[in-house]
Amino acid sequence: MDRRSFLATGSLAALAVIDPADVTPRHIDPQIVPYFYQQLNGHYAADMMLGPRDLIGTVTEQYRLIGGLARAAGGPVREELIRVAATYAELAGWLHQDAGQWDTSAYWHGIAQTDAQMIGDVDLVAYTLSNAAHLRSDLGDGRAAVELCQLGLSHPGLSDRIRVNLMQQQAHGHSLLGPESRAEVDSLLDAASRVVEGVDPEIPWGTAARRNAYFFEVQRATCYGRMGLHREAQDIWSVINTGMPPAARRDTGVYLTRQATACAALGEPERAVDLARTSAQVAAETRSARHRKELDVLRKGMRRWTKDTVGHRFEEALRPITV
Structure with a gap:
């Protein structure tokens, strides 16, 4: 396999033995963080237009670049770089998920969760759980999706935007358990749609519900279809x-x-x-x-x-x- 094909599959490991020279402390300008978030927003937009395969290599390579900078940085800049790296790992997980590469998707979601735990960011840890639940729903495991979201919602001090992510993913999990779960689905989506009003759409990650005018209608229609409620x-x-x-x-x-x-x-x-x-x-x-x-x-x-x-x-x- 040539290098381009290798990168396009996202198979080049994100974690590898680190050369001591790569962890030598050096100054990293804090302005690099908003630059990477700006790039992330561009990737979100390109994903909707192009699909996953044209982006996998770019996103996974950028994760490695950000990870390398984080290893060299110190203090708050290091923490912010790890945070943005986790969001790139989550996007890599989603791209592989959309491409049907389930094992690789789970691998990237796991990397994101590890990064989130390293910096003790409660919102980010819970966000990774919501995305892991999304993967389980796509695999048909509704019970696991529900339980992962329950775990995420149990964290104290969650922001509204992360609660929205968890509640709507939990609704998808319930929809896989049969039409008798309609009450749970409707209750979760109704609650999430009320909570989302307090979410700032300018936050660079975890705000998909504020970026799509039909977000909750999409979730409800998808859940109804799974439950056999085809007219609705x-x-x-x-x-x-x-x-x-x-x-x-x-x-x-x-x-x-x-x-x-x-x-x-x-x-x-x-x-x-x-x-x-x-x-x-x-x-x-x-x-x-x-x-x-x-x-x-x-x-x-x-x-x-x-x-x-x-x-x-x-x-x-x-x-x-x-x-």
């Missing part, structure tokens, strides 16, 4: 997918697939095909494994029309990801 999910998706900004291309593609799945379950295959056509094109461009997994769920929902004309049209709609 479809009603919400129809609003979301007419108002998503063009820059959120990857996310919009995923949401279109979820809406199509609800349409198929409600006996509306023609509408499902129209939505799938646009969604499949986005999936081919962003190369998100998570998106393709959603399309696999849709394919199962469309099986009853396999031999009909609409079934053939559906397979043609998925051609961008099958060629």
